[in-house]
Amino acid sequence: MIRKMQISDTDRVYQIENESFFEPWSKKQLIRELTQNSLLSHYVYEDKGEILGFYIASKVLDLVEVFTIAVDKNYRKRGVGSELLSHLIDKSVKEGASEIWLEVSTKNKRALALYEKFGFERVGIRKNYYQKLGEDAYNMKRILK
Template identity: 35%
Template sequence: MSALPKYQPQFRVMSYEDLIAVCRIEPTIYSHPWTYGNFKDSLDSGYCAWVMEMSGEIIGYALVMMVLDEAHLLNISVAQAHQGQGLGRALLGHMIEISRHRLAANMFLEVRESNTKAIALYETMGFCEMGIRRHYYPTKSGREDAVLMGVAL
């Protein structure tokens, strides 16, 4: 079980001013990071986007696309230096609560097949494997399958 952080994170809606900080974190944890344009397009589209802060520093973020009564978790990230402290679980829990508040009945996500830590986290939060999306993610040498997961809210 992950240790609890010494200080509790604060959550707030992501703003355009946050994108520079978010885009500093993104390439340090992903081989194929989202771009500034991807994040801006998500905000322009009205996606549910939140940042997680500790001591005024953005250390994580998540984006959910709402479609009718479904929430699709598009991106959830915690800065490398803050991983392993239960913050990903806290951020995911926050996004689940926001999705419930918006009357979502289910939440879905895709995760790289090789990302066993994330898969384990999702499973402890009630997500179940629903299928495989073949060749979904780019890699340095080709493509990687995604595990499609979902949870009833």
């Protein structure tokens, strides 16, 4: 089940974020953005009471930007990421968005394959986007209308 994130979810979300990214959001930042930033949407994927993944995105006017999407390392390749991305796309369409944008490491082959499966296209490159890793990122976009 995919539902809105709650404060009580932040420990688990932080754990997934921390194991998924080199420079994760802090727990304090997750809580602050959840409680104070009305432009962001926070959703979790929950199964049998356990959070297996989540996403955070914003919608300004008709553009959606994905800030982060992650799945617990023990539940990858089981469709959780696809369900989260499908939810995000469906929600964006219902809210009248025309495009969804995101950045992804050029080395993250698994994420690239997922995004391309859902119709995202590489439209640019951001050199040294992940500075501490020395990695570039693709700008990706999916047109909804």
